[in-house]
Amino acid sequence: MTKRPFDRLRKRLAEVSDLTKAATLLVWDQRVMMPPGGSAARADALGTLSRLAQECFVAPEIGGLLEELRGLEESCDYDSFEASLIRVTRRDYEKATRVPPELVGEMRRAAALALAAWGPAKEDSDFEAFRPHLETNVELRHRYVDCFDPPQETYDVLLDDYEPDMKTAEVRQIFDGLKEQLVPLIQEIGQAGEIDDSFLTGSFDPHEQRELGLEIARRFGYTDEEWRLDQTPHPFMTTPGFGDIRLTSNLRPDDLSSLFATMHEFGHGAYEWGVDPGFARTPLGSGVSLGVHESQSRTWENLVGRSRSFWRYFYPRLQEVFPDEFGAVDEEMFYRAVNKVHPSLIRIDADEVTYNLHIIVRFELEQELIEGRLAVKDLPAAWNARMHEYLGVEVPSDAHGVLQDMHWAAGSLGYFPTYALGNVISVQIWERALEDLGDLDDRFERGEFGDLLEWLHLHLYVLGRKFTPQETIERVTGSRIDAEPYLRYLREKLAPQPA
Amino acid sequence: MTKRPFDRLRKRLAEVSDLTKAATLLVWDQRVMMPPGGSAARADALGTLSRLAQECFVAPEIGGLLEELRGLEESCDYDSFEASLIRVTRRDYEKATRVPPELVGEMRRAAALALAAWGPAKEDSDFEAFRPHLETNVELRHRYVDCFDPPQETYDVLLDDYEPDMKTAEVRQIFDGLKEQLVPLIQEIGQAGEIDDSFLTGSFDPHEQRELGLEIARRFGYTDEEWRLDQTPHPFMTTPGFGDIRLTSNLRPDDLSSLFATMHEFGHGAYEWGVDPGFARTPLGSGVSLGVHESQSRTWENLVGRSRSFWRYFYPRLQEVFPDEFGAVDEEMFYRAVNKVHPSLIRIDADEVTYNLHIIVRFELEQELIEGRLAVKDLPAAWNARMHEYLGVEVPSDAHGVLQDMHWAAGSLGYFPTYALGNVISVQIWERALEDLGDLDDRFERGEFGDLLEWLHLHLYVLGRKFTPQETIERVTGSRIDAEPYLRYLREKLAPQPA
Numbered sequence: 001m002t003k004r005p006f007d008r009l010r011k012r013l014a015e016v017s018d019l020t021k022a023a024t025l026l027v028w029d030q031r032v033m034m035p036p037g038g039s040a041a042r043a044d045a046l047g048t049l050s051r052l053a054q055e056c057f058v059a060p061e062i063g064g065l066l067e068e069l070r071g072l073e074e075s076c077d078y079d080s081f082e083a084s085l086i087r088v089t090r091r092d093y094e095k096a097t098r099v100p101p102e103l104v105g106e107m108r109r110a111a112a113l114a115l116a117a118w119g120p121a122k123e124d125s126d127f128e129a130f131r132p133h134l135e136t137n138v139e140l141r142h143r144y145v146d147c148f149d150p151p152q153e154t155y156d157v158l159l160d161d162y163e164p165d166m167k168t169a170e171v172r173q174i175f176d177g178l179k180e181q182l183v184p185l186i187q188e189i190g191q192a193g194e195i196d197d198s199f200l201t202g203s204f205d206p207h208e209q210r211e212l213g214l215e216i217a218r219r220f221g222y223t224d225e226e227w228r229l230d231q232t233p234h235p236f237m238t239t240p241g242f243g244d245i246r247l248t249s250n251l252r253p254d255d256l257s258s259l260f261a262t263m264h265e266f267g268h269g270a271y272e273w274g275v276d277p278g279f280a281r282t283p284l285g286s287g288v289s290l291g292v293h294e295s296q297s298r299t300w301e302n303l304v305g306r307s308r309s310f311w312r313y314f315y316p317r318l319q320e321v322f323p324d325e326f327g328a329v330d331e332e333m334f335y336r337a338v339n340k341v342h343p344s345l346i347r348i349d350a351d352e353v354t355y356n357l358h359i360i361v362r363f364e365l366e367q368e369l370i371e372g373r374l375a376v377k378d379l380p381a382a383w384n385a386r387m388h389e390y391l392g393v394e395v396p397s398d399a400h401g402v403l404q405d406m407h408w409a410a411g412s413l414g415y416f417p418t419y420a421l422g423n424v425i426s427v428q429i430w431e432r433a434l435e436d437l438g439d440l441d442d443r444f445e446r447g448e449f450g451d452l453l454e455w456l457h458l459h460l461y462v463l464g465r466k467f468t469p470q471e472t473i474e475r476v477t478g479s480r481i482d483a484e485p486y487l488r489y490l491r492e493k494l495a496p497q498p499a
Numbered sequence: 500m501t502k503r504p505f506d507r508l509r510k511r512l513a514e515v516s517d518l519t520k521a522a523t524l525l526v527w528d529q530r531v532m533m534p535p536g537g538s539a540a541r542a543d544a545l546g547t548l549s550r551l552a553q554e555c556f557v558a559p560e561i562g563g564l565l566e567e568l569r570g571l572e573e574s575c576d577y578d579s580f581e582a583s584l585i586r587v588t589r590r591d592y593e594k595a596t597r598v599p600p601e602l603v604g605e606m607r608r609a610a611a612l613a614l615a616a617w618g619p620a621k622e623d624s625d626f627e628a629f630r631p632h633l634e635t636n637v638e639l640r641h642r643y644v645d646c647f648d649p650p651q652e653t654y655d656v657l658l659d660d661y662e663p664d665m666k667t668a669e670v671r672q673i674f675d676g677l678k679e680q681l682v683p684l685i686q687e688i689g690q691a692g693e694i695d696d697s698f699l700t701g702s703f704d705p706h707e708q709r710e711l712g713l714e715i716a717r718r719f720g721y722t723d724e725e726w727r728l729d730q731t732p733h734p735f736m737t738t739p740g741f742g743d744i745r746l747t748s749n750l751r752p753d754d755l756s757s758l759f760a761t762m763h764e765f766g767h768g769a770y771e772w773g774v775d776p777g778f779a780r781t782p783l784g785s786g787v788s789l790g791v792h793e794s795q796s797r798t799w800e801n802l803v804g805r806s807r808s809f810w811r812y813f814y815p816r817l818q819e820v821f822p823d824e825f826g827a828v829d830e831e832m833f834y835r836a837v838n839k840v841h842p843s844l845i846r847i848d849a850d851e852v853t854y855n856l857h858i859i860v861r862f863e864l865e866q867e868l869i870e871g872r873l874a875v876k877d878l879p880a881a882w883n884a885r886m887h888e889y890l891g892v893e894v895p896s897d898a899h900g901v902l903q904d905m906h907w908a909a910g911s912l913g914y915f916p917t918y919a920l921g922n923v924i925s926v927q928i929w930e931r932a933l934e935d936l937g938d939l940d941d942r943f944e945r946g947e948f949g950d951l952l953e954w955l956h957l958h959l960y961v962l963g964r965k966f967t968p969q970e971t972i973e974r975v976t977g978s979r980i981d982a983e984p985y986l987r988y989l990r991e992k993l994a995p996q997p998a
Contacts, residue, residue: 018547021540022521025528029739033532037725038743041520044780045740048517052551226536240528241544244537281543 006072006082009065012056013089014281019053023108025240030112032230032248043112051105058097066090081278084466089283091164098147107140111411118409119233125399127380130409135376137411138369145370155367158414162290163421165468168367170481171417174424175363177483178356185495186353189341192496197337202325206231206251206258212321213249213262216314220266220300221453222247227269234406235261235348237268237297242280245269250348257349260301260338267300268293270453274461287461289469290415291481294422295429296456302352303430304452309444311335341494343391345400353490354391356423361386362405362416370413427486428477429460505571505581508564511555512588513780518552522607524739529611531729531747542611550604557596565589580777583965587782594659597646606639610910617908618732624898626879629908634875636910637868644869654866657913661789662920664967667866669980670916673923674862676982677855684994685852688840691995696836701824705730705750705757711820712748712761715813719765719799720952721746726768733905734760734847736767736796741779744768749847756848759800759837766799767792769952773960786960788968789914790980793921794928795955801851802929802988803951808943810834840993842890844899852989855922856889861904861915869912926985927976928959 003011023046030042069086076083114133121130145157155168163171214222214229222229225243232248235258239245247265249258271287279285287293304310315334319326326334341351347358365382368374374382383402384395395401407415433455434440440452460476473481502510522545529541568585575582613632620629644656654667662670713721713728721728724742731747734757738744746764748757770786778784786792803809814833818825825833840850846857864881867873873881882901883894894900906914932954933939939951959975972980 014543015547015551018544019551022525022544022548025525025544026521029524029528033727034739035723035725035727035743037722038740041740041743041779044513045517045521045524048514049521052514052518223536224534226534228532228534240533241537241540244534244540280540 005065005068006086009062009069009086009089010282012059012062012065013085013283016053016057017281017283017285019049019056021239021241023049023053024238027112028238028240028246030115031232031234031236032246036116039113039116043109043116046112047105047109050108051101054096054099054101054104057093058101062089062093063097066093079466081284081466085282085284088465092283095160099144100147103140103143103147107137107144107411110136110140111409114409114411115406118403118406122233122399122403125397125403127398127403130403131376134379134408137408138376138413140411141370141413153367154370155414158366158370159417160414162412162415162418163469164289165470166289166291166421171363171421174481174483175356175360175417175420178420178424178487179360181487182353182356182490185491186341186343186357189353189494189496195336195340195342196333197340199325199329199334200337201255202322204253204256204322204325206253208321209251209256209258210249212318213259215317216259216305217247217262217266219447220263220304220449221270221273222266226273229262235265237265237272239269239272239286242277242285245273260305261348263305264297264301267297270300270456271296271461274457275464276462276466279464279466284464284466286465288463288465288467288472290418291421291425292460292469292472294419295425296422296460298422298426299430299456303426304444304449306339306352307441307444308335309441311338312445313447339494343393345387345393345395346404348405351494352423353494356420357390359416359420361390363420366413366416421481424481424483424486425473427489428473428479428482429456430489431485432459432477504564504567505585508561508568508585508588509781511558511561511564512584512782515552515556516780516782516784518548518555520738520740522548522552523737526611527737527739527745529614530731530733530735531745535615538612538615542608542615545611546604546608549607550600553595553598553600553603556592557600561588561592562596565592578965580783580965584781584783587964590663591782598643599646602639602642602646606636606643606910609635609639610908613908613910614905617902617905621732621898621902624896624902626897626902629902630875633878633907636907637875637912639910640869640912652866653869654913657865657869658916659913661911661914661917662968663788664969665788665790665920670862670920673980673982674855674859674916674919677919677923677986678859680986681852681855681989684990685840685842685856688852688993688995694835694839694841695832696839698824698828698833699836700754701821703752703755703821703824705752707820708750708755708757709748711817712758714816715758715804716746716761716765718946719762719803719948720769720772721765725772728761734764736764736771738768738771738785741776741784744772759804760847762804763796763800766796769799769955770795770960773956774963775961778963778965783963783965785964787962787964787966787971789917790920790924791959791968791971793918794924795921795959797921797925798929798955802925803943803948805838805851806940806943807834808940810837811944812946838993842892844886844892844894845903847904850993851922852993853890855919858915858919860885860889862919865912865915920980923980923982923985924972926988927972927978927981928955929988930984931958931976 026042026046026049034042066086066089073083073086114137117130117133121127141158145154148157151157153168159166159168159171210229217229227245227247230246230248231251233250235249237245237247247262247269249261249265251258271293275285311331311334315331339351341353343354344350347355350358365374365379365386369376369379380398380402387393387395387401433452437451437455443451463472467475470480525541525545525548533541565585565588572582572585613636616629616632620626640657644653647656650656652667658665658667658670709728716728726744726746729745729747730750732749734748736744736746746761746768748761748764750757770792774784774786810830810833814830838850840852842853843849846854849857864873864878864885868875868878879897879901886892886894886900932951936950936954942950962971966974969979
């Protein structure tokens with residue numbers, strides 16, 4: 001105990017981080033590798049690890065060290081590692097000490113069990129099999145909310161876990177602005193006539209898809225040394241440790257959506273990969289919020305992966321691999337097809353415009369659930385009605401409706417809004433990158449993505465959680481969250497052109 | 500804290516078990532899935548988890564509970580769950596409290612780093628790249644040995660971790676007996692002339708091998724619900740949780756050794772799979788010792804998997820899959836080839852007879868290392884000399900010599916002798932099973948292995964760690980460890996028959 005208080009704090013935080021990363025691996029494994037028989041044991045192990053991580057973090061010793069370190073924090077630059085670590089840890093600590101470790105463990109355990117039930121329930125489109133788990137998750141979130149001072153809106157507490165400092169009212173304002181402009185845009189596009197995308201459905205060998213996805217990801221910056229790519233029903237990215245980035249994609253034999261999923265998850269992975277290695281095993285060592293995270297997945301999936309210049313580079317390769325399907329389809333037809341705007345049932349397959357309405361549906365339902373205005377048993381009907389109202393689609397089954405996403409199974413209520421926020425932020429950051437780098441299209445056409453990765457790495461990824469999400473966005477873009485660039489981008493790219 | 504002391508003990512032990520199982524998964528993942536870039540972070544996480552598991556286990560609260568529970572233990576049957584759990588936990592506790600958690604964490608961390616270095620070192624046959632790691636591991640074992648009362652022989656302390664209560668002197672006596680009978684047996688077999696096994700080398704599609712291995716394992720009792728099979732350079736089995744049995748096999752494209760590796764690891768898996776589910780999350784919930792464990796892997800690999808009756812059932816299937824290789828090879832030729840006795844370089848490929856000499860070489864070298872009579876830097880030369888002396892083979896490179904096994908990288912010194920003990924025990928148990936079940940060959944010929952699995956399950960697997968290894972062996976076989984049945988089995992099966 002002769003060490004400096006700052007070193008003692010780091011040591012404690014490293015321990016918490018190790019436990020958290022171990023839990024991360026347990027979840028990855030559960031979703032990617034574990035035989036189903038392991039579910040119960042895994043839920044127990046996750047419950048214990050999460051509880052212990054929480055216990056280690058909220059230990060009075062850490063509180064004491066944070067007090068002791070106020071002097072050091074004040075004597076260091078705001079931007080310094082020391083001040084940032086103390087500041088961010090204090091914020092996390094003040095929040096974490098509100099929540100009993102038992103509750104944290106119980107939430108994790110219940111989520112592991114719910115996840116195990118969700119897979120088969122989705123497969124059988126059997127909401128009733130999943131309902132009790134979701135009820136438990138919602139009930140546990142009520143207990144979680146009760147740990148904090150009464151917020152302006154109950155949902156604020158949930159949202160804060162994924163988008164720190166953001167309030168429900170702010171999100172609502174942004175989403176109202178999106179809805180106001182996107183609904184007429186969707187109508188306008190719909191009236192301009194149907195785009196042919198029939199060739200995107202066919203027979204696409206999953207093995208080939210995986211290889212193509214890897215080929216793209218490697219062009220972007222994926223290496224076998226530090227990354228891996230697996231197959232899951234629901235694509236995701238996770239990092240069980242520094243230098244260990246795990247992507248999954250959903251390789252469906254009848255469409256090419258896995259390519260976009262791989263690019264999407266690459267974006268998440270790149271953000272984590274680029275965090276300052278000096279932040280490893282500290283609370284600074286990850287992306288700053290899920291909104292900012294999603295901005296990066298959407299950047300690589302959409303701003304890069306659905307651009308004309310990307311496909312100028314990659315479409316010949318795709319034609320080479322699938323000559324029967326694409327031999328007679330020219331590049332422009334393909335480009336328009338992968339950018340077709342059309343209301344549909346599945347969020348992760350939605351186009352860039354209607355995607356946001358999928359999110360708004362979930363945002364509204366989550367608020368109603370957590371505020372007790374909607375019972376879990378009534379959720380499927382409410383889902384189907386809302387999808388009809390906002391997107392004009394009929395939901396044929398819960399598998400294509402309320403059961404499609406795993407987030408609620410994983411206990412992640414309050415997470416979905418960050419997806420649409422990510423869209424908004426992505427274009428703000430993108431415009432700044434273009435200001436510095438100039439036009440990127442000629443580089444993309446040559447399959448060169450290194451300049452973009454480097455810019456994002458140096459301006460954003462490296463920062464990790466050093467600053468708040470708002471500070472981070474302002475540092476990178478010079479402004480607060482603002483939907484206008486995103487809406488402008490969508491109109492320029494996708495609104496019908498005057499003949 | 501109003502709970503009964505026994506329940507409080509179970510709760511504490513469940514926590515320790517969860518941490519240990521999480522560490523188990525981290526190791527599995529490191530060896531099977533993790534990109535190499537994750538090594539450093541993984542070593543840190545493993546160090547922390549192992550240290551915390553140790554800290555949780557040696558907590559004074561557990562010591563206090565064990566004292567409180569002496570009355571309960573005495574009032575319950577020796578065979579009862581309660582008495583067994585208290586008794587076994589006390590034994591573990593008395594041993595564990597000798598070792599500082601920091602040392603446990605450090606051993607685990609060093610082993611993770613050594614394992615990461617071993618892979619490439621073996622690939623490049625570069626002992627020097629591995630040497631510092633092995634030196635660290637040996638040095639840490641010295642510190643570990645120092646935690647205990649001076650033993651009769653230093654090696655006793657290491658051995659006890661893998662084969663509790665067994666002394667080096669006992670092992671030496673058994674091994675001397677083996678050496679005495681096996682060396683002339685090997686000579687006798689060698690003089691009887693060469694068996695043709697050239698057809699076992701060829702081109703065998705690894706994917707087909709994997710499918711065949713799974714086919715066999717499923718016949719034995721493997722299910723997708725609770726098991727999985729992956730590919731690693733060194734086959735192994737591990738259980739990151741009840742109902743979650745993980746096997747790996749080494750799918751080499753030029754031979755069929757993976758089939759035997761898969762059967763071998765199935766045996767380990769079956770033992771863990773069969774432990775009483777009521778023992779989950781307690782110190783009773785695993786196999787009792789590595790010797791008994793190995794007896795089961797060798798049972799399924801050799802007593803079943805190298806038997807005539809097994810191949811009567813399975814050889815037609817093998818011929819079907821590899822018609823070019825085996826179309827002209829009859830069943831008896833094949834049977835004799837997979838049972839060919841011939842001194843060779845690689846332990847895991849060795850035949851049933853010479854295998855034991857591979858173990859004896861390691862057993863002797865380990866004693867010399869831990870007693871300081873042999874320096875790590877001199878190990879390759881000592882290895883090569885001993886292999887020449889005992890097996891008459893010349894070691895062409897360290898990859899085929901001292902670097903071939905991962906055990907020393909994983910810090911497992913004292914582990915190897917259990918392999919030969921396992922051979923000995925396997926036949927003792929096998930003979931008891933045959934007494935109850937009668938001749939099994941007709942069942943094996945029909946591809947029926949369920950009676951054997953059930954017998955082993957009910958008589959051995961289910962016991963877990965309830966009794967000591969000696970008690971377990973005596974309960975199952977009616978006698979102490981005895982090499983005679985094994986030697987008789989080897990002679991009957993493999994000694995040249997009088998013309």
